Every structure is written in C-alpha cells, then in structure tokens.
Amino acid sequence: MSKKILVLPGDGIGPEIVAEAVKVLEALRRDFGLAVELESGLLGGCAVDAHGQPYPEETRRLARAADAILLGAVGGPKWEAIERPLRPERGLLAIRADLELFANLRPAILYPQLAAASALKPEVVSGLDIMIVRELTGDIYFGQPRGIRTLDSGEREGFNTMVYRESEIVRIMRAAFDAAMKRDRRVCSVDKANVLEVSELWREIAQTVAADYPEVSLSHMYVDNAAMQLVRAPKQFDVIVTGNIFGDILSDCAAQLTGSIGMLPSASLDAHGKGMYEPIHGSAPDIAGRGVANPLATILSVAMLLRHTLNEPALAERIERAVGRVLDRGLRTADIASEGTTRVGTAEMGGAVVAALD
Numbered sequence: 001m002s003k004k005i006l007v008l009p010g011d012g013i014g015p016e017i018v019a020e021a022v023k024v025l026e027a028l029r030r031d032f033g034l035a036v037e038l039e040s041g042l043l044g045g046c047a048v049d050a051h052g053q054p055y056p057e058e059t060r061r062l063a064r065a066a067d068a069i070l071l072g073a074v075g076g077p078k079w080e081a082i083e084r085p086l087r088p089e090r091g092l093l094a095i096r097a098d099l100e101l102f103a104n105l106r107p108a109i110l111y112p113q114l115a116a117a118s119a120l121k122p123e124v125v126s127g128l129d130i131m132i133v134r135e136l137t138g139d140i141y142f143g144q145p146r147g148i149r150t151l152d153s154g155e156r157e158g159f160n161t162m163v164y165r166e167s168e169i170v171r172i173m174r175a176a177f178d179a180a181m182k183r184d185r186r187v188c189s190v191d192k193a194n195v196l197e198v199s200e201l202w203r204e205i206a207q208t209v210a211a212d213y214p215e216v217s218l219s220h221m222y223v224d225n226a227a228m229q230l231v232r233a234p235k236q237f238d239v240i241v242t243g244n245i246f247g248d249i250l251s252d253c254a255a256q257l258t259g260s261i262g263m264l265p266s267a268s269l270d271a272h273g274k275g276m277y278e279p280i281h282g283s284a285p286d287i288a289g290r291g292v293a294n295p296l297a298t299i300l301s302v303a304m305l306l307r308h309t310l311n312e313p314a315l316a317e318r319i320e321r322a323v324g325r326v327l328d329r330g331l332r333t334a335d336i337a338s339e340g341t342t343r344v345g346t347a348e349m350g351g352a353v354v355a356a357l358d
C-alpha cells in the first residue's frame with residue numbers, strides 16, 4: 001500500500017530546495033519501486049497570504065492524514081511585522097505540537113569531501129558524526145504564561161516560561177538512549193542545572209532513564225560549556241540530548257562544523273513513527289529566488305524520512321551514497337564551495353543527486 005507524503009514547501013528558499021528533494025522522491029518511485037503518493041499544502045507565510053493563518057485547517061487535515069511530511073522552511077521579512085499568533089514560525093510550532101513531534105533528531109555528519117568547507121581545521125572535524133536529540137514540543141517555546149505586560153510603573157516587561165514535565169523528559173531521554181544503542185552508546189545530556197530548576201529535574205530524570213540502559217554511558221554538561229566543546233573538540237560527542245531552546249542553538253553551531261547549515265537534515269518524530277522531515281536551516285531570505293541555495297539538507301531529510309517512517313533503509317543509503325558521489329565529483333553550491341571545486345546552482349545539484357542514485 002502506498003504511503004502518503006505531505007509536501008510543505010513554505011517560504012523563501014523553501015520551494016527551491018523542496019523541488020529538488022521531490023525530484024529525488026519521484027526518481028525513487030519511478031526507478032526503485034518506492035510506493036508513495038505526494039500531496040502538497042501550505043504552511044508559514046504562504047499560508048498566511050492565502051488563508052490568513054500560518055497553519056490552516058486544510059493543512060492540519062492533510063498533515064494528520066499523512067504518513068510523513070516533508071517541509072522546506074518558513075518565515076521571512078514580509079511577515080515580521082504582523083501580530084505574533086499569525087507569524088509563519090507560529091505555524092511551524094503549531095504543526096509540531098499538533099502532531100506531537102517531540103523528538104527532533106539532528107545528525108551532524110561531516111562528509112569527508114567537505115573538510116575544507118568547515119570553519120574548523122580538518123583534523124578537528126574529520127570523521128565527525130554527532131546525533132543531537134532536541135526536545136521539540138516543550139520548554140520555553142511553549143511554556144505558559146508568556147507575553148508582554150505593563151507594570152504599575154508604566155514600564156513594560158516581556159516574559160516566557162521555561163517548563164518541562166517529568167513525562168516529557170522521560171520520553172525524550174528514551175529517544176536519545178534508543179538512538180545511542182544504535183551508535184557508540186554514549187549520551188551527553190546538556191542543561192543549565194547550575195542555575196535552573198527545570199534543568200535540575202531534567203538531570204534527575206536523565207539519571208533515572210539511564211538505569212534502564214546499562215550499556216549506555218551518560219554524562220552531563222552545562223550548555224555554555226557544550227557550545228565551547230562543540231567548537232573545540234566536537235568528536236568527543238556521540239549523542240547529545242537537550243531541551244528545545246538549547247537544542248535549537250547547539251544544532252546551528254554543529255551544522256557549521258559540517259561545512260554549512262545547508263547540509264543538516266532533521267527528523268521530528270512522534271511516539272509512533274510518524275514524522276516531519278526538514279532541513280534545520282531557515283528560509284534564507286538573503287538568497288531566496290536566486291537558485292543558489294544548497295538543497296542537500298532537504299534531500300538528506302528525505303533519506304531520514306525513508307529510514308524512520310517508511311522503513312526503507314536501503315533507499316535511504318542510496319540517497320546518502322548519491323550525495324557522496326556528487327561531492328566526489330567536486331560539485332558545490334556556493335555555501336560549501338572551496339578552491340578547485342565546481343560551483344553549481346540548486347537545480348543542478350538536485351539533478352546531479354538524481355543522476356547519481358543508480
């Protein structure tokens with residue numbers, strides 16, 4: 001029976017990069033028997049323009065009915081001035097919450113061909129393979145109360161609430177330990193337990209869950225140190241598990257270790273294997289519409305979709321191998337270009353991956 005994939009191109013470079021990922025899916029369907037049906041929908045600024053809502057009812061219906069979702073990116077200067085509940089980013093948060101996509105896997109892997117594109121020395125990053133497990137439906141992103149209020153003095157104050165329930169910590173810890181069991185069996189939990197009560201609870205639950213995974217070693221690190229260690233000696237990490245906001249920040253940092261934020265895919269999973277797959281980067285308004293964005297993070301997100309939702313690991317590897325071959329040939333979008341390589345645009349890069357699939 002064929003599986004339903006909802007495609008949400010979004011805003012900015014979203015439609016450009018998603019078009020290349022769709023080419024890859026279509027090629028797998030045509031040449032390798034992948035049984036999928038693609039539908040498309042609106043999320044983010046494009047949905048605000050069409051329906052006045054960043055996560056319209058129609059998209060919600062399609063998203064709930066789909067087996068997996070492929071997303072580009074949302075947001076941009078056009079929608080920055082509108083009221084907060086209608087911002088594109090709220091649409092992204094709403095779909096994550098609505099589908100309970102609490103486990104966000106962000107693998108930072110350096111393709112050896114890109115060692116020269118990393119901002120760090122090749123010896124610091126060569127062989128890099130980290131899995132960041134970011135909690136995605138809690139924390140200060142969703143905590144109540146939130147808002148901007150006027151004090152008696154007439155001064156205004158903005159406030160958000162960092163909050164985690166035990167059950168939310170338990171399930172993300174399990175996701176991290178399960179991931180570690182398939183890797184080097186080391187989990188580093190990143191928090192701010194020297195200052196925050198929410199982190200104190202986070203740490204305690206991490207210990208409790210660790211007891212169920214005797215083969216996995218657990219360590220703890222404060223988030224400020226983790227940011228520094230990621231740049232100093234990133235290969236010390238296997239799995240990093242952390243909350244929503246720390247994970248957001250650390251994953252952009254880890255992305256740059258791999259050469260470019262345009263290389264990092266992600267999977268956002270619920271408890272039953274349903275997932276939304278998207279590059280970790282945004283809509284890149286500074287380069288949108290020019291056909292120069294790197295589509296590889298989105299294409300590699302399709303590989304994650306095949307692995308985690310469609311249970312097609314061989315096809316996932318086929319995509320990852322094809323990306324490797326294209327990089328072997330020296331093809332590079334601007335963000336990963338280095339001396340002696342050939343500069344290509346978004347569509348050329350996508351086409352090259354499709355051609356390298358067999």
Ligand code: NAD
Pocket residue numbers: 013017072073074075076077089092261262278279280281282283284285286287292293294295297335
């Ligand atoms: P961004 O990730 O869009 O861009 C940061 C920098 O990285 C830019 O210089 C951009 O050109 C570059 N970049 C990003 N993706 C690239 C790619 N595939 N190829 C080449 N270069 C790439 O972050 P930002 O500028 O802070 O945010 C822009 C908009 O995107 C904002 O509205 C923000 O809220 C939104 N955003 C959305 C998502 C998402 O949809 N998941 C994620 C992050 C930011």
Ligand code: IPM
Pocket residue numbers: 075089092093248280282
């Ligand atoms: C990401 C983005 C989003 C986040 C924004 C756009 C809401 O930065 O997916 O990393 O902070 O989660």
Ligand code: MN
Pocket residue numbers: 248249252280
């Ligand atoms: Mn982010």
